[in-house]
Amino acid sequence: MSLLGDEYASSDENSGSPAPNSSNPAAAALMPAPAVSLDDPLRLQMMLAKPTDTSITYNVKYSALSQPVQGPANPFHISHGNALKRKNVLTGYAQETAISDATFTSQHRTFQSRGYAREPNANGRYVGDLVRAQEFEGRDIIQMKPSRQPRKRQKKGDPGIVEGEGRYLGPWAKPLDEVQYEERDAEGAEELGSDEEYIDEAIVPAVSAPMDKSATAYEDDLTNAETSEFNGSAQADYMGRSYMMHPPNRIVEIERSFHPKKLVHTWKHGTKPITAIRFFPKTAHLLLSASADAKIKIFDVYREQELLRTYNGHTKGLTDAEFSPTGERMLSSALDRYMKLWDVETGTCISRHKTGAIPHVIRFNPSAPHEFLAGMSDKKIVQFDTRVPPDSENSMTQEYDHHLGPINTITFVDQDRRFITTSDDKSLRAWEVNIPVPIKFIAEPYMYALTRACVHPSGKHALFQSGDNQIVVYAAGDRFRQNRKKSFRGHNTSGYAVDVDMSPDGGLVASGDSGGYVCFWDWKSCKMFHKIKATGDGGAVTCVRWNGQTTSRVATAGTEGTIKYWD
Numbered sequence: 001m002s003l004l005g006d007e008y009a010s011s012d013e014n015s016g017s018p019a020p021n022s023s024n025p026a027a028a029a030l031m032p033a034p035a036v037s038l039d040d041p042l043r044l045q046m047m048l049a050k051p052t053d054t055s056i057t058y059n060v061k062y063s064a065l066s067q068p069v070q071g072p073a074n075p076f077h078i079s080h081g082n083a084l085k086r087k088n089v090l091t092g093y094a095q096e097t098a099i100s101d102a103t104f105t106s107q108h109r110t111f112q113s114r115g116y117a118r119e120p121n122a123n124g125r126y127v128g129d130l131v132r133a134q135e136f137e138g139r140d141i142i143q144m145k146p147s148r149q150p151r152k153r154q155k156k157g158d159p160g161i162v163e164g165e166g167r168y169l170g171p172w173a174k175p176l177d178e179v180q181y182e183e184r185d186a187e188g189a190e191e192l193g194s195d196e197e198y199i200d201e202a203i204v205p206a207v208s209a210p211m212d213k214s215a216t217a218y219e220d221d222l223t224n225a226e227t228s229e230f231n232g233s234a235q236a237d238y239m240g241r242s243y244m245m246h247p248p249n250r251i252v253e254i255e256r257s258f259h260p261k262k263l264v265h266t267w268k269h270g271t272k273p274i275t276a277i278r279f280f281p282k283t284a285h286l287l288l289s290a291s292a293d294a295k296i297k298i299f300d301v302y303r304e305q306e307l308l309r310t311y312n313g314h315t316k317g318l319t320d321a322e323f324s325p326t327g328e329r330m331l332s333s334a335l336d337r338y339m340k341l342w343d344v345e346t347g348t349c350i351s352r353h354k355t356g357a358i359p360h361v362i363r364f365n366p367s368a369p370h371e372f373l374a375g376m377s378d379k380k381i382v383q384f385d386t387r388v389p390p391d392s393e394n395s396m397t398q399e400y401d402h403h404l405g406p407i408n409t410i411t412f413v414d415q416d417r418r419f420i421t422t423s424d425d426k427s428l429r430a431w432e433v434n435i436p437v438p439i440k441f442i443a444e445p446y447m448y449a450l451t452r453a454c455v456h457p458s459g460k461h462a463l464f465q466s467g468d469n470q471i472v473v474y475a476a477g478d479r480f481r482q483n484r485k486k487s488f489r490g491h492n493t494s495g496y497a498v499d500v501d502m503s504p505d506g507g508l509v510a511s512g513d514s515g516g517y518v519c520f521w522d523w524k525s526c527k528m529f530h531k532i533k534a535t536g537d538g539g540a541v542t543c544v545r546w547n548g549q550t551t552s553r554v555a556t557a558g559t560e561g562t563i564k565y566w567d
Contacts, residue, residue: 097121110140151175226313226340228347232306244327244345246283247302257503258552259510259520259530260566267299267307267563274557276320277543281327284549288330289563292317296332298344299563301547313340313349320362325369329386333359339374341386351390355382360407365433367416371397375407381421383434400436402429408497409453411462413476420462420480422450428464430480440480451497457506461486465500469493471511471521488521490528499544501554510554512541518556518566535560 087093097120111117114136116128126133136144154173161167236242272292279301280286286308287299296311296318316335323330329350330342339353339362357378365371370386383398384390405424412419413430418439420430426447430440448467455462455476461483462476473486491498491513498512502523509521516535521528534541539559547553550567557563 095121106140106142113141226311226342226349228312228342229310230308230347231310232300232308233304242345243286243300243303243308246280246285254504254548254551256551257505257508257546259508260532260552260554262567263564264553264567265305265565267305267565268561269297269557269563270295270561272317272561273559274543274561274563275318276322277545277555277557277563278321278323279545279547279555281323281325282548283327284547286327287555287563288321288323289557290318290321290332291561294318294334294336296321296330296342301565309347311342311347313342314338319358319360322362322364322372324364325366329369331362331364331372333362333374339384351386353384353390353395355380355396361410363410363412363419365416366412373410373419375410375421375423377406379403379405379407379423379425381407381410381431398434398436400431400438402436402438402441403427405449408449408451409464411453411455413455413459413462415459420453420474420476422453422464424449428474428480442474442480442482451493452499454499454501456502457504463500463502463509465493465498465511467493471500471509486526488526488528490521491517491519496540496542498540498542501544501546503546504548504551510544510546512544512556512558514540516541516558518544518554532566534558534564534566 099120103120107117111128114129114132116126116130116133116138118138118140119125119127124138126138153175154169155166156170156173157168158166159168159170232243267287267289269289269291270293274289274291276288276290278288280288285300285302287301288296289299290296294312294314294317298308298311300306300308311330311332314332314334314336318332318334321330321332323344328344330344331339332342333339335358337354337356337358339359341350341353342348343350353374355374355376355378357376357380359374359376361375363373365373371383372386373381373383375381379401381400381403382396383400384395385397388395400421403421403423403425404427407421407423409422410419411421416433418430418432420428422428425443426449427441427443428447428450429438429442431438450464450466450472452465453462460475460477462474464472464474466472469489469492471488473483475481475483488509488511491511492515493512494514496512496514498514500509500511502509507523509523511519511521512534513519516533516538518532518534518541519528520530534556535558537560541556541558543555543557545555547555552567554566555563556566
């Protein structure tokens with residue numbers, strides 16, 4: 001087609017002769033194709049434009065710009081509807097519509113339950129099942145809800161009429177539907193005599209057996225039902241002395257200790273793991289054991305080596321147990337969240353303490369036997385006074401709450417004026433007694449959780465069982481710093497909180513093992529020079545205690561539920 005008319009050319013402005021016109025109108029009418037000028041090749045070259053061009057380098061007449069589109073139509077080009085609009089979804093173009101959340105939710109639920117919904121931009125049209133829409137008259141799920149109309153009641157009546165029609169009913173007026181039912185029943189019933197009455201013949205429900213309380217939240221509370229049983233041969237000897245009386249001449253000073261070599265005796269506590277064993281203070285003639293079977297037992301060490309007494313009072317497994325500094329009382333903690341103070345000789349429970357969290361470790365203050373500290377699972381250390389009734393507000397005398405994880409150990413140092421605590425937050429904190437602000441905080445990137453602790457007999461060092469299979473030593477004086485030259489390795493404690501203890505002379509370090517061994521190290525050289533296989537089934541040895549009145553006797557216990565005494 002011709003983009004430019006024949007009457008326009010670059011040379012027309014300079015030429016004075018007009019363009020020739022056709023004198024035959026019939027020939028022009030019979031022309032089947034538009035005129036295409038092929039006279040000037042330069043003009044045709046100018047008319048050709050590249051697809052990338054954005055401007056025209058010559059003047060185009062308006063008549064050429066307004067000519068209709070000529071040539072064959074593109075069969076793949078759609079010029080109607082929204083086809084020219086840019087797609088904003090995968091299937092085409094979606095028009096945005098403002099609709100409230102309540103309207104959208106109602107229409108969505110209507111479509112899910114009834115199968116139809118109203119189009120937001122269709123002037124009332126519906127999509128989906130139109131038959132159901134016509135059946136329900138296009139109502140949505142909100143419009144189908146039954147309206148709650150108040151029930152009609154009888155009239156209150158006249159207060160001046162006591163009986164008969166129109167009597168005063170007041171607030172006792174019944175709904176009309178109940179009155180209709182009563183009147184209908186009265187019409188079908190026979191009149192009764194003065195000594196007759198109706199008896200409701202209802203179905204008597206079957207009497208079912210009472211539900212087992214162990215399967216409900218109404219289980220019997222046995223936390224306050226403490227009992228004690230004496231299991232020994234005699235509570236007193238021929239002179240009337242109780243089993244609490246230690247043998248004469250039993251308080252001795254040990255100059256040098258040796259590691260044990262053979263098994264002397266075995267006590268059977270039960271079938272569940274033992275969580276703590278403790279010797280009687282100063283004399284060590286009694287041995288206390290706490291187990292996961294919620295029982296505490298005391299064994300004789302020097303006389304008959306028998307079971308003396310069993311204490312029952314906890315409903316779940318025990319976490320720790322401790323003798324008081326004098327040995328007359330005993331403190332126990334368990335997973336039932338109770339801490340109980342016992343009289344060791346009589347077996348009676350003196351007091352019960354509870355904070356709502358699980359106590360992990362409990363320790364008496366050696367300088368104040370009436371006070372004890374408890375490390376809880378809620379990252380707190382609480383201090384109680386046993387002289388105050390437990391239900392009193394003054395029973396808890398102090399609270400230390402700077403840790404970021406459950407408490408693992410509490411160790412008194414520096415003549416009982418300070419104590420060191422460790423936690424699952426892999427930190428160590430030192431405190432002044434009765435001051436709830438730590439005086440020392442140690443947390444290094446290479447530290448692991450410290451699970452058990454003991455104090456060197458000299459009082460200058462504190463040993464901690466670390467989670468990376470080693471025993472670390474910290475100074476317990478004015479400066480709480482780690483002694484990097486003292487580190488005891490060679491045992492495995494993965495997955496268990498294994499005890500660590502010192503010999504009475506301070507020359508040997510003893511620890512349990514997850515493989516069932518008892519390991520001994522030399523304090524000065526930090527070398528392991530002895531190892532005993534303490535369990536037969538491969539269970540872990542988690543409890544180790546050195547008898548402070550002997551040179552080489554050690555008690556061990558673990559997951560198999562037995563206590564072994566070595567010499």
